[in-house]
Amino acid sequence: MLKSxxxxxxxxxxxLKGKISEQVRVEGFVQARRDQGGIKxxxxxxxxxxxxxxVTRQNGEVFDEVAKLTLESVIDLxxxxxxxxxxxGGFEIEIEALKVLSxxxxxxxxxxxxxxxxxxxxxxxxDYRWLDLRKPEKLKIFKVWTALxxxxxxxxxxxxxxxxxxxxxxxxxxxxxxEVFEVQYFDRxxxxxxxxxxxxxxxxxxxxxxxFMVGPVFRAxxxxxxxxxxxxxxxxFELSYIDSHEDIMQAEEAMLVExxxx
Numbered sequence: 001m002l003k004s005x006x007x008x009x010x011x012x013x014x015x016l017k018g019k020i021s022e023q024v025r026v027e028g029f030v031q032a033r034r035d036q037g038g039i040k041x042x043x044x045x046x047x048x049x050x051x052x053x054x055v056t057r058q059n060g061e062v063f064d065e066v067a068k069l070t071l072e073s074v075i076d077l078x079x080x081x082x083x084x085x086x087x088x089g090g091f092e093i094e095i096e097a098l099k100v101l102s103x104x105x106x107x108x109x110x111x112x113x114x115x116x117x118x119x120x121x122x123x124x125x126x127d128y129r130w131l132d133l134r135k136p137e138k139l140k141i142f143k144v145w146t147a148l149x150x151x152x153x154x155x156x157x158x159x160x161x162x163x164x165x166x167x168x169x170x171x172x173x174x175x176x177x178x179e180v181f182e183v184q185y186f187d188r189x190x191x192x193x194x195x196x197x198x199x200x201x202x203x204x205x206x207x208x209x210x211x212f213m214v215g216p217v218f219r220a221x222x223x224x225x226x227x228x229x230x231x232x233x234x235x236x237f238e239l240s241y242i243d244s245h246e247d248i249m250q251a252e253e254a255m256l257v258e259x260x261x262x
Contacts, residue, residue, distance in 0.1 A: 014048035151259030166199035192218035
């Protein structure tokens, strides 16, 4: 294990399997805790996954510290990776040292839902959004989006596109006045951009030929359905010197293929 100034570096849960019989340092949230005789079990979660950790009465100080842990407390533990067929993943950490970085108060909403129960009301979840987003299934949404964006950018980079950054506040309405948000911009009126179209066309007139943009889009339209969004992230691109709309369709198809390959 690499060390810096005698401090053991942290190992992510996803990298533990290849470190059987090695001493490791893991930091993360306490997802679960249970007792079984003279052994205390923890499930520790970081952004890459979960791992089971145990401590016995023989390690009295750490044993007592684990007994006081609350769910979602943040800990820093050091221990030995041991094979254990009954443990998730086939291994577990025997805790040797434990540092509590942050003690969690009683949770207003569960981070790990019970199998028998449904998810709590959306309004309550949004009040405690930082806890709601700790749920592994919520994290997956952001990981999928990150992978898609990586694919989008790879396509544009590999095919000679130039990225352009357009402002979110415009001096004039980009579309019909009733469909944009009006804001006070110092001593004058401004408008939240409903589309980057103007700036894409400006770039084309400048001879950029292939451009793409990523950024927020605002629409002052009532959200009658889940498909109506007043704010979203838009991916836009523009091509010069095309023969027909087929050129645009082929570019869109190739972009999506590259995105989903990720």
